[in-house]
Amino acid sequence: MGFGNVMMAGSIVNSSTKIGNYCIVNTGASVDHDCTIEDYVHISPRVAVAGNVKVMEGAHLGIGACVKQNITIGKWSIVGAGAVVVDDVPDYTVVVGNPAKPIKTVTVV
Numbered sequence: 001m002g003f004g005n006v007m008m009a010g011s012i013v014n015s016s017t018k019i020g021n022y023c024i025v026n027t028g029a030s031v032d033h034d035c036t037i038e039d040y041v042h043i044s045p046r047v048a049v050a051g052n053v054k055v056m057e058g059a060h061l062g063i064g065a066c067v068k069q070n071i072t073i074g075k076w077s078i079v080g081a082g083a084v085v086v087d088d089v090p091d092y093t094v095v096v097g098n099p100a101k102p103i104k105t106v107t108v109v
């Protein structure tokens with residue numbers, strides 16, 4: 001665990017997971033074992049992240065999303081509310097739905 005992180009009520013981070021800096025693990029979210037959460041990531045309420053997932057810098061997982069094990073969420077990408085992520089998400093990409101599919105790219109200014 002780095003610095004400047006906020007772990008909200010009911011959030012769970014499991015064994016051997018590493019969290020960078022300035023992240024939010026929001027209310028009731030769970031991040032399972034052996035994950036890597038890079039800087040500036042926001043994991044919204046009730047998100048479930050399975051084991052060995054990598055969430056790259058600045059990514060946002062929307063409320064209630066699920067991420068299957070061994071997935072990489074690219075930097076500054078957005079996973080829509082309620083999405084079920086079963087494939088890697090490229091950098092700067094918005095995905096929604098079950099299974100989650102890309103709908104647009106993210107412009108970072």
Ligand SMILES: CC(C)(COP(=O)(O)OP(=O)(O)OC[C@H]1O[C@@H](n2cnc3c(N)ncnc32)[C@H](O)[C@@H]1OP(=O)(O)O)[C@@H](O)C(=O)NCCC(=O)NCCS
Nearest residue numbers: 026044045061062063078079080081082083094096097103
């Ligand atoms: C995915 C998201 C970022 C897209 O926002 P946006 O860029 O403003 O996109 P739009 O609202 O214009 O939606 C674009 C299309 O995707 C659909 N869509 C948007 N969010 C969706 C979602 N979560 N699941 C399924 N479809 C979704 C819209 O219905 C729309 O479809 P259409 O083109 O057929 O009408 C946003 O809807 C979202 O889910 N944000 C997460 C917010 C959140 O979890 N906040 C919690 C903070 S604690």
